[in-house]
Amino acid sequence: MTADNQHPPHGEKAWELVLGHVEKQLATGALNPGDRLPGERILAVELGVGRSSVREAIRVLDALGLIRTQTGSGPSAGAIVVSRPSGGMSMLMRLQVAAQGFAVTDVVKTRLILESAVVRELAETPSAHLDESHELLAVMDNPELSPTEFLVLDAQYHLSLAQATGNEVLAATMAGLRSAIEHYVIEASASIPNWGATRLILQEQHRSILQAIQLGDAVLANSRTAAHIEGYYTETRLHEHSRTNTPTHN
């Protein structure tokens, strides 16, 4: 009989309805970190939509890092609300840069703003836990490290400072900004004339920043951070980066 299953010209799409439903459940506390979402088939029936529409909504939450999906059976299977979200910001900012919505220079500028605030706050917080930052600096002293490996640790070091503030929004945003330009940062490192020297300078700057923080000198930590970030991006000329435009035939 091929009944009129398809919805009438709703303004709200089916997948938006599902997403809105889940968001409301989250906002009202009906759904908490660690909880399992109803199965896709169940949710589809409950909301009166097809399973594919449910999946599209689930997919968005998944990509944003708000839930984790797993096949199989048992308590760990299904879609679970992630307790400590992360990653979504990175994906978003990375795509924004790729789609030319965000300029690399703006990403760097914003990173500088946040990083300055981070070191300022840490300098004013004597009880800050900077153990991880110290450990990362120690690891980065390993001369065997390739530029890429060093830069990855470099990113972790900066992120560890942000995390030390205890502000997860700040840390997540910093992580996102970094990952958005990570590709360009690593790519640019290949064009540095004397990597060994640059690397030593970077490490020296890292230590001096950490020192200023522990001295409680917010202004000094601030200025050193600015010099550190601006210096590297000036040296790599990342701010005038041109797209790696493989001018695809098509």
Next chain:
Amino acid sequence: MTADNQHPPHGEKAWELVLGHVEKQLATGALNPGDRLPGERILAVELGVGRSSVREAIRVLDALGLIRTQTGSGPSAGAIVVSRPSGGMSMLMRLQVAAQGFAVTDVVKTRLILESAVVRELAETPSAHLDESHELLAVMDNPELSPTEFLVLDAQYHLSLAQATGNEVLAATMAGLRSAIEHYVIEASASIPNWGATRLILQEQHRSILQAIQLGDAVLANSRTAAHIEGYYTETRLHEHSRTNTPTHN
């Protein structure tokens, strides 16, 4: 014949493959703002996946605000890469707060950091275009405005300052932070004893901030901004907000 269509135990999911493909096209410049993506059916065949998998990837890009989809035919139909992305950050941060991944206090703190940087930079940039900010303040003088209407304009005012810096990353992040707590801000306004007085104070602060910016006094603009934001959040006790926990049965 029910052949073995289903993919072997790939580590990469089909929709991730599609998303990765599109991201690469964006990163290499093969896909630029304003361009149309291939049709879902075409893309499915090209990448050797089902249309539903293509749709899940498209859906993520759609939800993140990177593309706009439209039915029908002609040049404006299909999935088009959005030229000036926006909204994705808002959705992400709103969901993060709803899912208890981001604390409201951290959102406020981060907003303060960014807003301070905004006014500082504007004060140091005499050529900044602040017309829209002025206009919004004028509109907000309308005594007919409800608290909600006023607060919406308030948000637009702050956003206009961020946009005046020309840093889209900054503006988008600010917009996201704001929308993440907008619900709470508006909800909290109802509990303010004397809204009329509070409103006058807010407007006075807005004007004094703008004045400091145009005087080129970065420090003054900074301190006034801090007082403005902290003052409001202290008054509404937003930092100690409890969830609107409709303790849904189930």
Next chain:
DNA sequence: TATACTTATGTGGTCTGACCACACGTAAAT
């Protein structure tokens, strides 16, 4: 009884095919 094996169940992941509403282009009718 305790252990190993087998089977049933339920989950997300995917594919296929179908239909709808919509917007456009084109051809026919006026």
Next chain:
DNA sequence: ATTTACGTGTGGTCAGACCACATAAGTATA
């Protein structure tokens, strides 16, 4: 020349099927 009718291609949605996987329950075995 204008209006109308129809074909075409787009995303949006649904339904049903199958797979790989992980667990739980049941069964056979030592």
